[in-house]
Amino acid sequence: MRRAVLATTGISALIVTLLALKPHQPPALAAVPPRSPLASSSPHTPGSTPSGKPSGTGTYTGDPIDTQYGTVQVAATLTHGRLTAVRVLRAPDQNGRDQQIASYALPRLTQEAIGAQSAHIDAISGASYTSQGYIQSLQSALDQAHA
Template identity: 45%
Template sequence: MRRTAVWMLGTVTVLVLLFSYHTWTSSRFAPSRVAVAGRDATDDAPDLPESGTFDGDPVVTRLGAVQVRITVAGGRIALAEALRVPNRDRHDVLVNERALPILNAEAVEAQSAQVELVSGATLTWQGYTQSLQPAIDRAGA
């Protein structure tokens, strides 16, 4: 009887540990980024003649659509934000929670669509940069 109880408790413990193991990257970890050597785009970025809010084209990736909006003030990109991103499942949500703040900050820093790749979010990055460029073009760059 005691042997059966220990066996059952061990089995339940292993099953709980197995089903609680997450195979995706958690948003708690610091992002790993691929550096673009020698780039400081803010120094040579052209001033944008138009002020206002400009939406990029929706770009369909394998995981879903990505669309970016920029706000231009004083001839510079003051704010970049994603309007649409893939959110089919928890993995997409976690990847985008980590990647989008980095991509948004990179777009403002670079003042162009030449933003650094965020590791683990390659498809989001591709859609983001492809949507960002038309938004910049609409702003008059």
């Protein structure tokens, strides 16, 4: 009986100690504004505003990016230098799981990119490869818009 009490007490103390070590709230992250890939180092180039953003309207097709699960390619639409739409041209779709991941990740990535006005966005959890392909293709489209 004494061994059972000692074992229970020891286990309880171990659990309390482990719970005390686990942070109960995630640490606050410093907010860093995203850097726009459209910013220019030159003060003013023809066809752009003084801020360096392209002043025109157009749709620019990004490079196709091969990922472990398939190719990702997007087209970015800019209106007066602002990112207004991103259309997914190619995404991994070899099986049902690829299609499921693309169906929830790609709309979120598009929403984030338009909100950030850049390709400097976070990857979607569970869709790391698709997210990285999307971000790289979007960056190449934005680079074309700037050129």
